[in-house]
Amino acid sequence: MEFNTKLLHGKSILSNPAREILPPISQVTAFKYESMEELEKVFLHKSMGFAYSRIGNPTLSAFEQRINELEGGVGAVSCSSGMSAITTALLGVCSAGDEIIACSGLYGGTISLFHDLEKFGIHTVFVREMTPETVRAAITDRTKVVFGELISNPALKVLDVPAVAEVAHEAKIPLFIDSTTATPYIAKPLALGADVVIHSTSKYINGGGNSIGGIIVDGGKMAWDFEKHSVLAPFKKYAKRAFLIRLRTDLWENMGGCMAPANAFLNCIGLDTLGIRMERICSNADRLARALAAIPGIQVNYLTLEDHPYHVYVEKELGGLGGGILNFRVGSKEKAFAVIDALKYALIASNIGDIRTLVIHPASTLYIHTSQEEREAAGVFEDTIRVSVGIEDAEDLVNDFVSAVQSVSDTGEA
Numbered sequence: 473m474e475f476n477t478k479l480l481h482g483k484s485i486l487s488n489p490a491r492e493i494l495p496p497i498s499q500v501t502a503f504k505y506e507s508m509e510e511l512e513k514v515f516l517h518k519s520m521g522f523a524y525s526r527i528g529n530p531t532l533s534a535f536e537q538r539i540n541e542l543e544g545g546v547g548a549v550s551c552s553s554g555m556s557a558i559t560t561a562l563l564g565v566c567s568a569g570d571e572i573i574a575c576s577g578l579y580g581g582t583i584s585l586f587h588d589l590e591k592f593g594i595h596t597v598f599v600r601e602m603t604p605e606t607v608r609a610a611i612t613d614r615t616k617v618v619f620g621e622l623i624s625n626p627a628l629k630v631l632d633v634p635a636v637a638e639v640a641h642e643a644k645i646p647l648f649i650d651s652t653t654a655t656p657y658i659a660k661p662l663a664l665g666a667d668v669v670i671h672s673t674s675k676y677i678n679g680g681g682n683s684i685g686g687i688i689v690d691g692g693k694m695a696w697d698f699e700k701h702s703v704l705a706p707f708k709k710y711a712k713r714a715f716l717i718r719l720r721t722d723l724w725e726n727m728g729g730c731m732a733p734a735n736a737f738l739n740c741i742g743l744d745t746l747g748i749r750m751e752r753i754c755s756n757a758d759r760l761a762r763a764l765a766a767i768p769g770i771q772v773n774y775l776t777l778e779d780h781p782y783h784v785y786v787e788k789e790l791g792g793l794g795g796g797i798l799n800f801r802v803g804s805k806e807k808a809f810a811v812i813d814a815l816k817y818a819l820i821a822s823n824i825g826d827i828r829t830l831v832i833h834p835a836s837t838l839y840i841h842t843s844q845e846e847r848e849a850a851g852v853f854e855d856t857i858r859v860s861v862g863i864e865d866a867e868d869l870v871n872d873f874v875s876a877v878q879s880v881s882d883t884g885e886a
């Protein structure tokens with residue numbers, strides 16, 4: 473099955489007794505049983521079943537199984553937000569005294585989370601570029617995980633997953649990938665060698681901009697060293713599924729960051745059209761990037777442009793696609809604000825992955841609480857505009873952006 477057919481007819485599209493075409497929303501807190509013995513079996517994981525929606529719910533399960541099938545994992549856990557998914561996944565392998573290796577230039581919220589984790593004794597070592605060499609040099613006895621974004625938001629650095637995974641695995645460390653911006657349509661990090669994939673489903677997976685959510689998928693291939701990852705030791709009998717079972721029966725359940733059933737339903741609807749949306753979004757973004765790059769004085773950061781520093785990975789890892797985010801620089805903060813205000817169709821909003829084109833000035837919003845150095849590592853300058861390209865008609869989008877840029881340079885503003 474190709475991608476779109478699999479979305480609609482894959483084996484994770486479960487049939488259910490009432491024959492609904494879509495997974496029904498199980499908007500309930502708890503599930504009732506005929507006898508105490510039956511409920512005991514559910515609690516002992518001796519029989520399949522649901523007890524309480526923080527721990528498991530049929531709508532969440534339907535959504536988890538679909539993402540798991542697309543990513544090729546052994547199981548998935550859905551969370552209340554992308555940040556909740558990242559936090560839960562990291563705490564699934566780290567405790568006080570441990571270290572994380574991450575690339576600078578990640579999503580701003582994730583960088584802030586790494587700062588928060590310092591207060592719990594978990595230290596993050598940032599490498600400016602994540603390569604096999606920088607990762608190898610940063611590994612210590614305390615390193616428990618290497619964390620990266622496949623396509624970083626908004627820097628648009630692409631991670632060489634097979635090469636970095638190899639270095640991590642030599643040191644018995646897993647590679648966790650935030651693949652929010654890539655989506656399973658563009659790339660499958662587990663097949664490239666990563667151990668765990670995380671998504672903020674709030675973005676492309678939902679697609680309609682109607683609910684916050686996140687998900688963690690375990691690839692089930694990591695040969696855990698239970699002395700090194702002692703937090704997983706109680707789950708040793710599950711071998712390569714130890715991380716998933718720790719989340720399922722322990723950390724995720726206890727932290728309480730579950731997804732709401734209604735959001736899982738909305739995410740399932742969004743998922744149905746992920747393939748066609750991404751196809752359109754990537755082709756729109758490529759056309760818009762080329763049109764903007766042709767304007768003198770405008771610097772464009774988009775992966776399919778031949779001079780992009782990470783261009784080789786477009787064919788190597790991203791199936792020839794550049795994703796939905798592009799950034800461009802217009803010369804000054806004042807010009808950036810003026811261009812944004814002159815746009816007719818692009819909405820000024822702090823989000824990505826919507827079907828509507830969205831724009832923002834990251835330096836004065838998403839990166840307002842980070843240092844100058846962290847900003848620049850994320851490709852965020854005073855004059856950078858970030859665009860999350862939508863599914864509008866390409867001609868209209870190109871005309872809107874080109875006229876906005878031209879109107880600002882014509883008036884000689886700033």
Ligand SMILES: *Cc1c(COP(=O)(O)O)cnc(C)c1O
Binds near residue numbers: 555621652672
């Ligand atoms: C938005 C985003 C997150 C955080 O997700 P939320 O659903 O907003 O909590 C994490 N990583 C990346 C790359 C994102 O774009």
